[in-house]
Amino acid sequence: MVQYSNAGLDASFAALSDATRRGVLEQLGRAEASITDLAEKFNMTLTGMKKHVGVLERAGLVSTEKVGRVRTCKIGPRRLEEEMAWLERYRQLWDARFDELDRVVEELKRKEQVDGRKKRE
Structure with missing residues (x-):
């Protein structure tokens, strides 16, 4: 029988349980974007989007890179x-x-x- 890591599954499904986070993944599937761009696209505060991106990042679904003052997001390695x-x-x-x-x-x-x-x- 296949064994599953509960922590990884829990993090993934928790991240995917939110419509905004699924939308962010769809958006990043098309092109990389800054957190500011994502916040504008989803009509939310920068702080709110940072929290969503953080959940996705902890699940390994998104990776971010900060260059200067801009944090760019892209689809993660998972x-x-x-x-x-x-x-x-x-x-x-x-x-x-x-x-x-x-x-x-x-x-x-x-x-x-x-x-x-x-x-x-």
Whole structure:
């Protein structure tokens, strides 16, 4: 069985749980941006954006570099492989459950059709 680091998963999913942070990742997927640019884009204070970027940075999803007075953000080094493996495990589990539910529904439909024919006879 695959073992997952709870701290890494917790940090990633906590970072991704916020719509603003997901938006920041989308924005940085297109191009690097300063924290000031991101704050303007998301109509929020510089302090608020710094907090969001900090959460993303601690999760390894964003990296920042300060040159002079400008802190530039870019997509971080993490590729979310561990998170994808965790999600895939549960996707497979739910797929199997839905497949079984489909089989049960089909069996009930067949029984209903047979019972309907017997009543008419």
